[in-house]
Amino acid sequence: MSTVKDLTHLLSDEAKSRRNSPLKTAFKYFNDPNVVFLGGGLPLSDYFPWNKITVESPAPPFKNGIGATPSTAEEKIITEVSKNAAENSRSDDIPLSRSLQYGHTGGQPELLNFLREHTQLIHKIPYSEWDIIQSIGNTQSWDGVLRTFTNRGDTILVEDFSFPSALETANALGVIQFPIPTDDFGIIPEKLAETLDNWVGAKPKLLYTIPTGQNPLGSSLSADRRKAIYKIAQKHDFIIIEDEPYYFLQMDTYTKDVEARQGKAVHSHKQFIDALVTSFISIDTEGRVVRLDSFSKVLAPGTRFGWIVAQKELLQSIIKLHETSIQSASGFSSSIINGLLNRWGQDGYIDWLIGLRAEYTHKRDVAIDAIEKYFPKQVTHYNPPVAGMFFTVQFDASKHPNFATEFDSDPLKVETALYEKGLDAGALLIPGSWFTAKGQTNPPQKPQPVDEATKNHIFFRGTYAAVPLDQLVLGLERFGKAAHQEFGL
Amino acid sequence: MSTVKDLTHLLSDEAKSRRNSPLKTAFKYFNDPNVVFLGGGLPLSDYFPWNKITVESPAPPFKNGIGATPSTAEEKIITEVSKNAAENSRSDDIPLSRSLQYGHTGGQPELLNFLREHTQLIHKIPYSEWDIIQSIGNTQSWDGVLRTFTNRGDTILVEDFSFPSALETANALGVIQFPIPTDDFGIIPEKLAETLDNWVGAKPKLLYTIPTGQNPLGSSLSADRRKAIYKIAQKHDFIIIEDEPYYFLQMDTYTKDVEARQGKAVHSHKQFIDALVTSFISIDTEGRVVRLDSFSKVLAPGTRFGWIVAQKELLQSIIKLHETSIQSASGFSSSIINGLLNRWGQDGYIDWLIGLRAEYTHKRDVAIDAIEKYFPKQVTHYNPPVAGMFFTVQFDASKHPNFATEFDSDPLKVETALYEKGLDAGALLIPGSWFTAKGQTNPPQKPQPVDEATKNHIFFRGTYAAVPLDQLVLGLERFGKAAHQEFGL
Structure with missing residues (x-):
């Protein structure tokens, strides 16, 4: 130690x-038996209008997956918490008279x-x-x-x-x-x-x-x-x-x-x-x-x-x-x-x-499979996530045929164009620049040298957490096609 | 208007x-039917491990008082809220799939x-x-x-x-x-x-x-x-x-x-x-x-x-x-x-x-009755509250026989003595000075003139909210007797 x-x-x-x-x-x-404590402003729990809460939840080992609605009694677990500890209460329950009171x-x-x-x-x-x-x-x-x-x-x-x-x-x-x-x-x-x-x-x-x-x-x-x-x-x-x-x-x-x-x-x-x-x-x-x-x-x-x-x-x-x-x-x-x-x-x-790990692993796999299938490999890069709700897909904006002309060699202009093209195609991913952290001290710190290899990279963030899998694939197919189109591929 | x-x-x-x-x-x-929205990081409500909550509460008109535990079915009201709106759900309920999600x-x-x-x-x-x-x-x-x-x-x-x-x-x-x-x-x-x-x-x-x-x-x-x-x-x-x-x-x-x-x-x-x-x-x-x-x-x-x-x-x-x-x-x-x-x-x-009004009115009455009965009228003043959980009793510290001697004409020293005397007698009320708001601007505001009529007043705060009525009376009796003793009455 x-x-x-x-x-x-x-x-x-x-x-x-x-x-x-x-x-x-x-x-x-407060709990001194020799003292009548008239110091505190706690309401009596007698007046809390909740006498008992009963909650139905899935029971381990969740063999049909954590998203399955439990149907048999064996698949359900019932949590019952009363205002005051009753005869059948578990000693590790928190009675409502305490959890709904001030304190702790x-x-x-x-x-x-x-x-x-x-x-x-x-x-x-x-x-x-x-x-x-x-x-x-x-x-x-x-x-x-x-x-x-x-x-x-x-x-x-x-x-x-x-x-x-x-x-x-x-x-x-x-x-x-x-x-x-x-x-x-x-x-x-x-x-x-x-x-x-x-x-x-x-x-x-x-x-x-x-x-x-x-x-x-x-x-x-x-x-x-x-x-x-x-x-x-x-x-x-x-x-x-x-x-x-x-x-x-x-x-x-x-x-x-x-x-x-x-x-x-x-x-x-x-x-x-x-x-x-x-x-x-x-x-x-x-x-x-x-x-x-x-x-x-x-x-x-x-x-x-x-x-x-x-x-x-x-x-x-x-x-x-x-x-x-x-x-x-x-x-x-x-x-x-x-x-x-x-x-x-x-x-x-x-x-x-x-x-939970199994569910997210599967969702992530479906997302990455779809990116692999639908996105233009020539201009994209991605690193399959090993945690979380989000994936990102990077694009090399300099590979856009009109990068130096229509977009003034500004990768953020390509980002906006691609965001809008995706949206027109019916798929929304969030432009990476929306997450940029900006901040400079006074006096300023020495600037980082520009990285020539990555300076024209843009990225989009998507999630596989919140949508049904068929929608996930559909969304990525649409965005991937939009990217092909935008980059003239 | x-x-x-x-x-x-x-x-x-x-x-x-x-x-x-x-x-x-x-x-x-987010809810556009033409767009697959891959922008948000919301977990699926399928994975919330609570399918249904059932809560037991007292039903109006609470004819035995709001503190009575409901016994008959008529005296109880059951709130049941499910994860997803079910056939028997009320339209004004908030399903758990929404209340346990981000948003709002x-x-x-x-x-x-x-x-x-x-x-x-x-x-x-x-x-x-x-x-x-x-x-x-x-x-x-x-x-x-x-x-x-x-x-x-x-x-x-x-x-x-x-x-x-x-x-x-x-x-x-x-x-x-x-x-x-x-x-x-x-x-x-x-x-x-x-x-x-x-x-x-x-x-x-x-x-x-x-x-x-x-x-x-x-x-x-x-x-x-x-x-x-x-x-x-x-x-x-x-x-x-x-x-x-x-x-x-x-x-x-x-x-x-x-x-x-x-x-x-x-x-x-x-x-x-x-x-x-x-x-x-x-x-x-x-x-x-x-x-x-x-x-x-x-x-x-x-x-x-x-x-x-x-x-x-x-x-x-x-x-x-x-x-x-x-x-x-x-x-x-x-x-x-x-x-x-x-x-x-x-x-x-x-x-x-x-x-609630009836309960608090009764508690307040019991407290004020006890103050009236046990506190030394010669040195105290109180104003029966018409709201809240607290009463205060004011003392004129200058009427303490040792005010100018033992206490250096300092009302706060009398307050401390009385607090401790009460505690020794087995009753705790909070000294009013503990609630003093202090603060001065820079530049300072003109000081309020000293009010000769009240400058030696001290007070104690008590509550009738949090204790059973017999304890309330016992506590006030003890503190009242301690006050008599302290003021030599």
Whole structure:
């Protein structure tokens, strides 16, 4: 076990100025049998108009797939949670009288226990002073992390193409987003090192990255790149924010050989866990990683339930922010999710995740097969994703016959033309430039030299997550034909 | 109908810098039948592991009181919400496939419709361009409002004693909280006017007030005071934030005459609505009020569901913040609350609120009876609350026999002594000074002249909401005896 580093010097003015309420000193008498406590403003749970919730869910091992509607009793699992613990209640349920009351900003203990056990199983964090707090999803976690670490005018590091909502969160808080070059496999560690070795002015406090199934790039960082990036973080004293909503949408590697696909699928729990990519938190010897986890892609976005894994000291600062903002996740969400997960157990949850892996692997295969079939090979490049919801297809705009004439040698003009041509043909993919991270410090950093090999590349982002497979193929066929036409092929 | 005023000049730098995502322009093709939309990253609802939720609640008219556990079928109402709308679904239910999906940051239409109808019934807002958006409770709404309107270093107006969490939210954002004097009936309009007429430097943008059942004071502003304050807001161009979690914990006025109490209770829906105090939003002719509403005290805090009522233009700025932070309330909360409210109907909901009024009126009566009986009249003053969860008891510290000697004529030292004496006797009430709002602008405003009549007054805040009635009486008896002892009476 390694020892955690004190990183409180990286906290924001907002986080540093948060005070403890004097009321907290009184709350230690809340359960004192000798004291009648007239200090708190809690409504009586007698007046909560929900006496019992019953929820129907699929039961492990999900042998017909995770998307199948359970029909037999054996395929169903029933979660029943009452206002007050009843005779037939499970001891790991969260009664509604507690989940629907104030309190537990960090999270309900039963659910945190499940998640701690899950986290240890998956990530085997190499220091002991880590913990978990709840959030209401990674969008809110990221907003909270920015408020906890950055002031207006501070700079953070981001992938050169990133999730627009995450960039906008930083933008509105007045935080400069400095882009780091990426390739098919995400952030290029050498470029990151070079950038920071030559950095002018106050160093960035955070690197924000979506390391697995990056949005929009669809790329995933290898274990080696993660280790190299972690060393750079140690050298330049910044925190790595790993935003990992897609972590469990990892897939078997793509193969054109349809017969070989079956053989590549993971089946056992051990195979599944071993096949997962090394997370930043799993190599975090110093407590320098803040991991944002979420049920949005694994169970459902509307649970509005996520969690943050980090060293305890830093989590305390985020809890203080949550106390005066979100307070806690929904009690319905907490009781229902906790009820389901404890009934499934850690093993049943892994069964679910294995099922999810199979679904996404198949969708990805269908998408890549269609790209392979319909897109003009002469001008395109793609790297089949191994995680996430997104694929990208790159085009060499300079190969457009009218590049130097009609398009003034501007690749973005080709991008617009191709987007519109696709739309006319009845298929919408998102132009890559819409995800561009832009930001410059003052004084400015030294510009990256122009890469002659890639300067005319454009790309489009598509998803295989949200559409039925026949539509997916149809959409890609249409876009591929439009591309042939646009490039005169 | 009056016309709404453009108040966008009061927006914060953060709100002004929020940009629209280019992705939004693509989303107009989301439901276009001619376009295969591969643009969005939504998980399929087939993979949400919740097929059906069934919730048991009490049914109107709650004739045994709102705290009674329903036993007969007639006393129960069952809300059943499925993943996909089924044959027996109600058309006003929110299916889980939608509530658990991304989207609807402003709120699910069915629930917003119910709340709009409710708002119109209660407040009869005098301009037409108002609307409602969801939040996850007033603590988060207030955080969002501060971010939408204030920059670090800005000043807001607050009651001289206020909710510590709300003050801390502003403090951490670097917003100065300038206190306005209050008396038994809340903010004193003349003092507010005087303060602003003599204001030095940039005017405050907001007045933050808990007008009904104020925390900690227990006071409620009269309709006349609200009208006077609204005029001052018009004159000095600030926005009134009315934080109203206790609005429906209004009670019949206190009477010592036990027999007369029955006669004062409201029974009909019309009586109930007519008896409600005039809200700021109901006299808001210009769209200058932002009302924060919540189910926390009316249904349950853990719903983490609240809503903001204001002019549409200002709400748009808050929605943009929500898109990159909380995203939305929990889908479970939305489906369950909406299911219950629509089954109750507007009338059933009013029945519930009438039941709540009866419960709180009774609790308040028990508390005030006990104060009347056990507290030393010679040194105390109280004003029976007509709303909320809290009562306060004022003490004249200068009447302490050792005021000038042991306590150096410092009322706060008497407060501490009395707090500790109460605690030793087994009763905890919160010292009023813990709620003090402190804040001074730079350059400073002219200090309020010291009020000789009240300068030695201290107070304690207690609640009748959270404890069984026998404990409430026992606690007040203990504290009253401790006060007698401390003051040598």
